[in-house]
Amino acid sequence: MTDQELVKIARQVQQNAYVPYSHFPVGAALLSARQNVYTGVNVENSSYGLTVCAERNAVFKAISEGETEFEAIAVVGNAEGFTYPCGACRQVLAEFAPQMRVILCDTDNNIKVYNLSELLPQMFLL
Numbered sequence: 001m002t003d004q005e006l007v008k009i010a011r012q013v014q015q016n017a018y019v020p021y022s023h024f025p026v027g028a029a030l031l032s033a034r035q036n037v038y039t040g041v042n043v044e045n046s047s048y049g050l051t052v053c054a055e056r057n058a059v060f061k062a063i064s065e066g067e068t069e070f071e072a073i074a075v076v077g078n079a080e081g082f083t084y085p086c087g088a089c090r091q092v093l094a095e096f097a098p099q100m101r102v103i104l105c106d107t108d109n110n111i112k113v114y115n116l117s118e119l120l121p122q123m124f125l126l
């Protein structure tokens with residue numbers, strides 16, 4: 001699975017985002033060590049604080065299916081520039097794969113790749 005392929009899956013699923021409040025759809029595609037892909041979108045709620053981000057939905061789907069090891073996640077939004085995972089999502093990703101690759105793609109198809117440890121330095125892990 002190439003970075004471009006993972007980004008393409010994230011772009012496709014982004015269409016399913018439920019975003020009646022922010023109108024900011026986010027798509028995520030999480031690649032497990034077994035090479036399975038789990039997608040996620042942000043799902044908002046009229047009680048705004050109950051909103052769950054795309055990245056966390058992808059992680060929770062994958063864990064629910066018995067996956068525990070991850071290699072990479074692609075994240076796309078519609079902002080100008082890159083859509084970076086929020087702090088909460090970085091922490092949830094770190095729980096399972098502190099060294100995973102985080103692939104971001106902007107609307108002009110520019111790709112930026114980080115190691116999660118760069119985005120969440122001195123991360124809290126037990």
Ligand code: THU
Nearest residue numbers: 022024026042053054084085086
């Ligand atoms: N959002 C994500 O899905 N992932 C992020 O990493 C950043 C924020 C969502 C949450 C909310 O539905 C919308 O983007 C605006 O904050």
